[in-house]
Amino acid sequence: MFVLTSTQQQLEASAQRYLAERAAPVSEERGLYSAWPQLADLGWLGAAVPEEAGGYGGPVEMAVLARAIGAAFAPEPYLSACVLPTVFLSRTQTTVEPLQALFERVVSGGSIVVGAMDGEETVSFERIAGRIRLNGTLKHVVGGAGAQSILFSAADAKDPSRQTVLLLGRAAPGLLRESAPTIDGRESSTFRFSALDVSSDCEIRQSLQAFAAAREVAIVGQCAEMVGAMERLFLMTRDYLQQRKQFGQPLSGFQALRHRCADMYVEYQQSRAALSVGLRALIDNPLAPATRLVSACKLRVIKSARNIGSQAIQLHGAIALTEEYPLGRGYKRLLALEKAWGDSAWHARRVVEALPSGQG
Amino acid sequence: MADAAAAALNSFREESRAFIRAKLPPALAARARQGFHSSKADQEIWGRLLYARGWSAPAWPKEWGGAGWSAAQMQAFDEECYLAGAPELSWNGVRLVGPVIYTFGSEEQKQRFLEPILRWEMFWGQGFSEPGSGSDLASLKTQALSAGDDYVVNGSKIWMTDGHFADWLFCLVRTDASGRKQQGISFLLLDAKSPGVEIRPIRSIDNQHTLNQVFFTDVRVPKANRVGPEGAGWSYAKFLLANERTSSAEAPRCKFYLQRLHRLAQCVMRAGRPLAQDPLFRMRLAELEADLLALEASVLSVLEQNDTQADLMAQASMLKLVGSHLLQAMGQLMVDAIGPDATLLCAPPHEAEEQPSSVPSYVPGITSDYLYRRASTIYGGSAEIQRNLISSILLPAG
Numbered sequence: 001m002f003v004l005t006s007t008q009q010q011l012e013a014s015a016q017r018y019l020a021e022r023a024a025p026v027s028e029e030r031g032l033y034s035a036w037p038q039l040a041d042l043g044w045l046g047a048a049v050p051e052e053a054g055g056y057g058g059p060v061e062m063a064v065l066a067r068a069i070g071a072a073f074a075p076e077p078y079l080s081a082c083v084l085p086t087v088f089l090s091r092t093q094t095t096v097e098p099l100q101a102l103f104e105r106v107v108s109g110g111s112i113v114v115g116a117m118d119g120e121e122t123v124s125f126e127r128i129a130g131r132i133r134l135n136g137t138l139k140h141v142v143g144g145a146g147a148q149s150i151l152f153s154a155a156d157a158k159d160p161s162r163q164t165v166l167l168l169g170r171a172a173p174g175l176l177r178e179s180a181p182t183i184d185g186r187e188s189s190t191f192r193f194s195a196l197d198v199s200s201d202c203e204i205r206q207s208l209q210a211f212a213a214a215r216e217v218a219i220v221g222q223c224a225e226m227v228g229a230m231e232r233l234f235l236m237t238r239d240y241l242q243q244r245k246q247f248g249q250p251l252s253g254f255q256a257l258r259h260r261c262a263d264m265y266v267e268y269q270q271s272r273a274a275l276s277v278g279l280r281a282l283i284d285n286p287l288a289p290a291t292r293l294v295s296a297c298k299l300r301v302i303k304s305a306r307n308i309g310s311q312a313i314q315l316h317g318a319i320a321l322t323e324e325y326p327l328g329r330g331y332k333r334l335l336a337l338e339k340a341w342g343d344s345a346w347h348a349r350r351v352v353e354a355l356p357s358g359q360g
Numbered sequence: 361m362a363d364a365a366a367a368a369l370n371s372f373r374e375e376s377r378a379f380i381r382a383k384l385p386p387a388l389a390a391r392a393r394q395g396f397h398s399s400k401a402d403q404e405i406w407g408r409l410l411y412a413r414g415w416s417a418p419a420w421p422k423e424w425g426g427a428g429w430s431a432a433q434m435q436a437f438d439e440e441c442y443l444a445g446a447p448e449l450s451w452n453g454v455r456l457v458g459p460v461i462y463t464f465g466s467e468e469q470k471q472r473f474l475e476p477i478l479r480w481e482m483f484w485g486q487g488f489s490e491p492g493s494g495s496d497l498a499s500l501k502t503q504a505l506s507a508g509d510d511y512v513v514n515g516s517k518i519w520m521t522d523g524h525f526a527d528w529l530f531c532l533v534r535t536d537a538s539g540r541k542q543q544g545i546s547f548l549l550l551d552a553k554s555p556g557v558e559i560r561p562i563r564s565i566d567n568q569h570t571l572n573q574v575f576f577t578d579v580r581v582p583k584a585n586r587v588g589p590e591g592a593g594w595s596y597a598k599f600l601l602a603n604e605r606t607s608s609a610e611a612p613r614c615k616f617y618l619q620r621l622h623r624l625a626q627c628v629m630r631a632g633r634p635l636a637q638d639p640l641f642r643m644r645l646a647e648l649e650a651d652l653l654a655l656e657a658s659v660l661s662v663l664e665q666n667d668t669q670a671d672l673m674a675q676a677s678m679l680k681l682v683g684s685h686l687l688q689a690m691g692q693l694m695v696d697a698i699g700p701d702a703t704l705l706c707a708p709p710h711e712a713e714e715q716p717s718s719v720p721s722y723v724p725g726i727t728s729d730y731l732y733r734r735a736s737t738i739y740g741g742s743a744e745i746q747r748n749l750i751s752s753i754l755l756p757a758g
Contacts, residue, residue: 119699120699178718247499314743320565321565
């Protein structure tokens with residue numbers, strides 16, 4: 001597993017302290033980004049990118065922050081609106097000058113770019129008369145409301161195997177956006193492109209590999225966020241078992257429940273180990289992280305999350321069903337993270353993609 | 361089951377189906393199919409339609425306005441209702457307190473309460489659990505102190521489903537704190553509008569308001585509202601649970617889930633093809649169908665046994681354990697089927713006319729119900745309590 005450097009430990013401690021001490025951050029006007037300026041001041045917005053590329057950290061720092069956000073059940077869309085765009089921009093800014101300025105604005109919190117990942121619905125593009133025409137839908141873009149631009153990939157309408165990356169201002173005329181609240185207290189946008197005509201400046205050519213790599217980083221970030229949430233649910237449950245009394249004794253006196261608590265510990269530890277597998281993949285091959293390992297990480301983390309989530313509720317009993325008790329928020333956060341950017345089935349395919357299909 | 365009995369049950373099913381098809385308003389069915397908790401208005405509509413047919417309390421004896429149906433007929437009717445999209449009706453009046461009143465109540469209580477319950481003109485709340493008494497229900501502390509012809513009630517009940525639309529409450533209260541905890545419990549009926557009764561909403565993680573906490577502060581309740589003698593409350597609670605011995609398996613709800621899964625298999629597209637063609641989905645669905653067939657057979661088997669069966673209680677606990685877990689597994693497959701759409705927050709139909717257009721029509725209610733059903737292994741006796749009951753029969757202490 002990862003041993004944090006002392007600087008990383010300080011980052012972790014300060015992140016935990018900040019998140020624990022602040023008042024509920026969400027305001028009506030800025031929504032999920034209410035505290036974004038504070039995150040910028042704390043240096044969070046550049047923490048996923050190494051210093052040599054203009055940031056303050058790297059994959060481990062990214063995971064430390066994602067994990068702290070997970071443990072706090074914090075609403076900020078750190079992965080879609082910070083990790084994905086900053087990692088992408090840090091790798092493409094060297095070749096495309098305006099992106100350098102954009103990268104700096106994103107890290108300082110002056111501009112918000114939200115990244116989207118392919119789902120069932122995709123976006124297609126055509127090059128027409130020196131411009132680009134877009135058709136399709138982008139769904140489940142967490143933090144779309146409040147972002148200035150969206151970053152996404154699109155497939156060539158004439159040959160879907162050819163893709164490109166686009167960075168589009170939200171104010172593009174004709175771009176339709178609809179918001180929906182999510183179960184875990186965030187916001188999810190759907191962008192519809194109906195023969196939308198945009199400048200070819202929106203296309204960032206030769207950046208597919210950078211986009212793919214940024215997505216792998218963000219997926220490992222999801223796993224880190226899930227590990228953080230799981231840690232909190234596990235500890236909440238352990239504490240509850242010691243406090244709650246029925247039949248004249250604390251629940252922690254009943255052997256059946258002691259064993260279940262032990263099982264949660266095991267799953268939590270395995271989820272941390274799985275996260276280290278994902279982080280190792282990012283560190284060993286930053287340009288093209290091994291998708292098999294990233295997906296194995298998420299697949300294993302999902303398994304732990306299901307175990308820990310359902311055990312946490314069951315061991316708490318009815319109180320866990322109330323919105324007031326914090327457990328439910330963590331449970332719903334785990335569910336939302338599980339389903340975004342590839343569910344178990346999606347990641348399972350990538351784990352066994354290299355499996356030979358067998359002779360005859 | 362003998363051929364003649366099976367044939368009779370089938371023709372009963374046909375009759376039920378025909379009635380429901382003729383009488384269930386389509387708009388009501390469209391709302392109920394989503395899987396959110398039914399509003400009071402929807403329960404009144406459907407409950408009163410059933411009453412008009414003489415079917416609002418079909419398991420009650422005929423002398424009390426029931427149709428005298430067998431448990432097997434009740435089960436079949438419940439299934440047909442679920443499959444047709446009938447709204448779920450609260451169990452509190454017809455299925456829980458009603459039988460206690462007609463079995464153990466005074467003449468006045470029977471005259472006063474049974475007819476309004478039958479007519480769906482009176483809604484009830486169940487006051488059993490307390491903040492300090494969940495699994496250990498017998499440790500309950502809500503106190504009913506004798507004061508002349510009344511009791512003065514103080515304490516609190518929690519997790520009261522539909523308490524906010526209850527006209528009356530049936531509560532387990534402590535009338536005697538001196539002996540064994542089960543012995544000092546009495547069964548008391550309370551007017552929810554009594555001074556000193558405060559009902560506070562509890563928002564649950566499914567984003568709905570169905571649960572409540574009720575506070576009793578010096579509430580005066582006539583002793584005439586006590587059912588049976590003092591100290592009989594615990595046995596009435598056991599009676600009430602025994603009545604619902606097979607329905608606690610919730611097999612009809614599982615059947616509704618299965619129907620929904622079949623629909624999702626056709627509607628949901630994965631990689632350009634319907635989910636019905638996904639081998640992983642097919643495999644999981646097959647296992648759940650097999651589990652449900654076994655559960656249904658299990659329910660029928662328990663229905664056919666008589667009360668002297670030594671391990672009947674263990675079997676009832678088994679049904680609850682299996683049924684509650686099957687519900688959750690089916691709910692899990694529904695959530696997995698809709699993928700990222702499961703993360704969208706949808707309001708129940710009585711709170712929101714429309715969902716955002718990005719929400720496919722088959723989505724609303726799935727996640728909400730999935731979240732609520734985390735409680736299926738907690739309500740009605742948690743999975744741990746059920747295992748205690750089974751093991752105490754298999755492995756008696758001492």
